[in-house]
Amino acid sequence: MIEWKQPAFFLELLVILTSSLISVVVFRRLRIPDILAYLFAGALIGPYALGLVKDDENIRLFSELGVTFLLFDLGLEFSLPRLLALRRSVFGLGILQLTLTIAVLSGALIWFGGYSAAASLVIAGALTVSSTAIIVRELYELKLGNRHHAQLSVGVSILQDLAAVMLLILIPALGVTPDQPVYEQIAWTIGSTLLLGGFLLGVARWVLPHVFYEVTKIQSEEIFVLTTLVIVLLSGWLMNSFGLSMALGAFIIGVMLGESEFRHQVEASIRPFRDILMGLFFASLGMKLDIGLLSGEWSMLLLGTVLVVLCKLAMTIVSALIVGESLNTACKAGLILAQVSEFGFALIALATEVGILTTDTSSRVLLIAWATMALSPLLIRYNFEISQVLAGVTGRRLSARDKESEHIPPDLAGHVILAGYGRVGQMIGKFLQANDIPFIAMDIDSEQVKRGRKDGELVIYGSCDRIELLEHCHIGRARLAILTFKSLKEAQRVVSKIRSSGYVLPIIVRTQHHSDYTGLIMAGANHVVPEMFEASLLMAAEVLTMLGLAKAEVEEQVDAERKRHGHLKWTSARQS
Structure with missing residues (x-):
């Protein structure tokens, strides 16, 4: 009788999927984002806790594919007309808020933390980017999407997503060896990105519509799905061949397909693969979380979480006031943008892989980011009440009637x-x-x-x-x-x-x-x-x-x- 030996990777994959399933079910009952469920599952079964799964090459491959599909999905959702419609928040408030927050956080990390300039920039960038997925979901559930402060927050988060893409491009250049000039690597990275990006844009603009048109003639859903998978992986492979991020190629293809008539069918066909691979990605990130830090450094991590939330809140308020928004709107938008994005996790993972951040540092940053995301639903749901408290500190009461009183006849x-x-x-x-x-x-x-x-x-x-x-x-x-x-x-x-x-x-x-x-x-x-x-x-x-x-x-x-x-x-x- 032949004895079949189950490979270790199969068992590890089974453990990851099972623990993720249980965590997602429990976290959804508690109305906590799925991302945190995957991170918790990974931390629980990872080498720093139960040790059921090792962070090996196979898991890292799946996690990299998860980032690729994450960026592809962002590209599908990205809309230039929508961005232009929100140009005031994107190009005014968004750029100012992004610049001030990165500058303050990176300066604090260099001055007080002793981190290098490259590490400080990556950490600050990762913590600055807010989660569009969490923001949109919470605003949709609360029926607040058409309010002014909500639209401002969405516009700023879109800009931050684009900034995260740019950081994904630059991180490999920041992790070069000392004998290789940084400016040369940055120039090579930008040049390669422009050249390959232009090529992919051309292919997506003039070639892919004809490809999908021929595929739809066959009227086979399986072939359509397979075609989409091949296109995404080919774009990622091309970028990776030149030392660039696989996710960048997928993002460019996603942007162009997002403007085509095949967008919704592509999105529907890719969703199952995207969700599973993204889950593996966040679970693999969770494996890097050293839970032992919570027992030895919980006070510092708690302080770090509070400081990150307050910094993002303060910089958003300052930026909004500078561009002419009211204090009411500024406080509400700041509370909505106070969490860290899933792209922040991707930036930390890539920076650790290229050697910019150590494992201990990335684990601390991930724990802080995890905590901000856990707080986010509460900050969004109770932003008016919290804004009233903030107004009391400044000696000014916020109210919806502030600007409307002149329109109401006193008699x-x-x-x-x-x-x-x-x-x-x-x-x-x-x-x-x-x-x-x-x-x-x-x-x-x-x-x-x-x-x-x-x-x-x-x-x-x-x-x-x-x-x-x-x-x-x-x-x-x-x-x-x-x-x-x-x-x-x-x-x-x-x-x-x-x-x-x-x-x-x-x-x-x-x-x-x-x-x-x-x-x-x-x-x-x-x-x-x-x-x-x-x-x-x-x-x-x-x-x-x-x-x-x-x-x-x-x-x-x-x-x-x-x-x-x-x-x-x-x-x-x-x-x-």
Whole structure:
């Protein structure tokens, strides 16, 4: 009988994937980014902890492929029109914030840490770059993507991603041997990058569309996926052959394919490989984390984390104030950008590989970066409250009403407060105006505010989740308030605050979903309008009517469905 011996690499790969799977499941339950889950899994099974996996050449190969696909994905998402649309934040605030933060961090590392200029530049660059993935995900979940400070933060993070790409180009040049002049290596690196980059841009612009067009004729998903993989790996191999980063070639190809008609199909086909390889990359980085440092140097690492967050926050605030942003916007943007990016990990890994950083140094930096990413969701979710605290330190209270107070008539009374001035809000306002009922509207979309003011309406910028802004709209003298919320918990908190402050006006709450009516009614809402629920009932009623059912019978079924969900009972109980 033949005995099959399992290779050590197979077992190590199995351990990495299993531990990563468990970590990701647990971390997602805790609403912690997946990147931290992979880093934790790698640190746990790595040589500094359980020692189940060794950081060998095979694992490093997979991790390098992970960086390559990471940059390829960034290239697909990169959009020159989008960058130009955010040019004020990118070329103004972004460049200033990036320059000041790198200068302060690298200067501190040289002066107080005794690091070399090359090591200080790499560490500062890695810590300065913020995670676009975390920022966009958190802002999307919190429904804050269209706010001004959120758009500024996204624009700055895009610029930082591009800066990370440039550092990936220069790091090999910074790690040259003493007998090789640095300026010659930098010149060779830049020249090679421009030459090969131009070649890849030409291929991606004029050749690859024809290649994908011929591939799509075959109508085979497997061939399309294989073609995409070959193109990404070929671009990386070409760059690597000239001593450059594989990831750079993949990024260039990704940028060009991102502007083509095949972008979405390419992105969908490459995603499974990208996610797995990126997971292996971050797990391999986790293996370099010396957990023992936490027991011996935890106080210094904690101090380092706090200093990095404060430095990035301070430099963002200073930069935003210089370009003319308000202190409110500056503080919020600084809190959003306070974490370290996944590209920072890639920079540290490459710098360690070429000898710029020692293993101990990279482990300390990675632990600090890990901690900033763990703090990031909290900093983003509570940026307004933290900004209020920061304002207290400066002796100035931040409020959404600061710039809007001049637009609100001091004698406004007998009006309706209309929170949300989109299509629904504008329609309500039209009926109010037709019946000579005054109203004041608010919206977090600056374009909606501009259009409303242009039409002569009383519209201000702000959100109804701030009780201070509602008070500034003279809620005590208002006849009715129509409040729109994305979060039911936030709606319950604000309504409770209004009632506890002694305001007795009727309140209509608009929500997207139809759950937890009881909490809103008990908090003090007079009526709750679940938009998705009501829209579905309206559509169902139209369907039944078109199919020949009597209108009275349809209305009876719709009312029964509302009653089954408790909606009629709860609203009528409050109104009575």
